[in-house]
Amino acid sequence: MIVDTHLHLIDLSALRYPWLAGVATLNRDFRYEEYAREAKRSGISATLHMEVDVDPAEMESETAYVQELAEQPGNIIAGAIAACRPEEAGFATYLERQRQNPFVKGFRRVLHVLPDELSEGTLFRENIRRLAGTGLTFDLCVLPHQISKAIALADLAPDVQFVLDHCGVPDIKGGTAHPWREHMAEIGRRDNIMVKISGVVAYADPDGWTVETLRPYVEHTIESFGWDRVVWGSDWPVCTLGGGLSQWVAATHALLAGASADERAKLLSGNARRIWKLV
Template sequence: MKIDSHQHFWKYEPVKHSWIDDEMAVIRKDFMPVDLKQVYLENDIDGCIAVQADQTTAETDFLIELASENSFVKGIVGWVDFRGNDIDEVLEHYSKFKIVKGFRHVVQGEADHNFLLRPDFLTGISKLAPYNFTYDILVFPHQLGAVLELIKKFPNQKFVIDHIAKPYIKDGFYNGWAVLMNEIGKQKNVYCKLSGMITEADYKKWNVEQITPYMTLVLKAFGADRIMFGSDWPVCLVAGNYKTVKKLVTDFISQLNSEEQAKIMGLNAMKFYNL
């Protein structure tokens, strides 16, 4: 099975999706399963994980509904308020939906570098493991110190780093990111998605040679057993197309044996998200 471990759906609303700035105007429209199904047929992808793009439980319900109508959506990563007093009841509710595999918070948008380490947030994270829920970590490199502390606190919780932690490829930022990613990779409960990379480079001028050192570091830090392909569709359309994004990863991993390639292109996502 070839599984895209990271993509989004939305019905575009200017206020709700205000993060889509003028440079990203090409994705200021609806992106729904009917659009992605065709893309997957053209690119030989069997299924996907749909990830939240809005911080409401209505978003989680929206993804559950789409998954119920489209069998190629194999799992969803929703949103809940980890800081809420009702976190137990909310998680209990979503545990009844087998399609819900885990949750994410847009931590990259939080001003506090240590947002992940707030006591109320940690309490919420501590409730995930009994339900076998995963947690997707969406951060910028300056937040990786907090990520390292978080994952050490919960050695039995399954975590995955989204978009290789969004290093500033466009600016050539590497060393500080690399040091922390190496440390994070030593924690065996953490996976990493090879996703969202072309949009961290220059949208119009990026090239493979720019991105390869970042993929090389991730492969070395996490190994072929804990990395997974993700397209970040439709966000990837800002800097390329689906075929380009997939080829970036498949060309890079062509150095590996067929078993390792199969893991990265689908089997690891199936294992991590319990598909």
């Protein structure tokens, strides 16, 4: 069975998502029921909800919304990666509130759509270091040219567990391996960083990708990090831009056909259960 570490839910009646105004294909409801039906048929037994960059005033409301869903019978949501603003003075207080809630497993601040300087700020870095010893992870969502920024952040907070999203966001459609390939090899040398095998179908040609299109990027990612530091994510509903959840699950199994049973188990569920202490 699979643990999906990267699910987004969108409910336009419950929360505000300012960025969706510029992404027409995703600017609709993508609710739990739609995801769960396909996920359970695909072998997904548990999932972590990933923050969806809601209006900053609604960050805690998003967590509460997802937690209420998770408490319903038969729900497979096992926790949440919550939104945060480490660049703000109120982060320390926010962190202490979230630490009281075991449903919160980590945090993310989307960086790939923001100025590179954000993660270089003194306050940002001081606040990220506050995660040391909490058991809470911090997801890094950066573009290939920003991976060096992610490396610097991880080096300054060696006791924090980071998670690099979406194989480092390679330009699969454009077939561009540089500087992504070199940066992935370098960031993979940091023991305090894991990586998600996720998102890649959205970066490929939606009408023309095959398993072999994805293979060089997925295999290089695994080689760079090793089997003990890889987890799997659907990136639903963003994955619908490249074919959808079922196609990505099928492609994943094909990509892992040559791996051992132990290696597949680590990537698909074992590492996620260990890192986020999932039952």
